[in-house]
Ligand code: SF4
C-alpha cells in the first residue's frame with residue numbers, strides 16, 4: 484500500500500469494470516441498454532474505441548476504514564493496479580463516450596445505426612418477441628408514444644401505371 488492509498492477511501496475497490504464487445508447491430512445495443520437499466524452500471528468507450536462495462540459495487544473485503552481485509556491474499560488484478568493513474572487523481576480518463584442511462588445509449592445507437600434502420604429493427608424484433616406482425620407492433624408503438632405517427636409506413640399509392648405508347 485502506498486502513502487496515497489493510506490489517505491484514500493478505497494475508491495478503486497468500489498467498482499469493477501471489464502471489456503465488452505462493441506455493439507454493431509440493434510440486438511447488441513439492446514443488450515447494453517438492458518445493462519444500463521440496472522443501478523450502478525455505466526458503459527464507456529475508451530480512447531482506443533474499446534467498450535467497457537463498469538459496475539459500481541464495493542468489494543466485500545473492504546472494511547469500514549477503507550482498508551483491504553484480505554491484503555495478503557488479494558486477487559491478482561488488485562496487485563497489478565497502479566496508483567499512477569488511479570481514481571484518487573480524479574483525472575479525465577479521456578473516454579470517447581460514457582453512458583450512464585439507457586436513454587443516452589439509445590441516442591447513440593440511433594446515430595450509429597441510422598434512425599430508419601434503428602426503428603425498423605426495433606419494430607421487427609419487438610414484433611417477433613410478442614408474436615405480432617410488424618404492422619401490429621408499429622401501431623402499438625405509435626399508440627403508446629414510442630414511435631411518432633409520421634414515421635409509420637405510408638400506404639402505397641394505388642393507381643394505374645401509364646402505359647408507354
Ligand atoms: S490505488 Fe488509488 S484509488 Fe485505489 S486505494 Fe490507492 S489511492 Fe485510492
Ligand code: SF4
Pocket residue numbers: 495496497542543544545550551552553554557558561
Ligand atoms: S480485494 Fe482488497 S484490494 Fe482488492 S478490491 Fe477488494 S478491498 Fe480492494
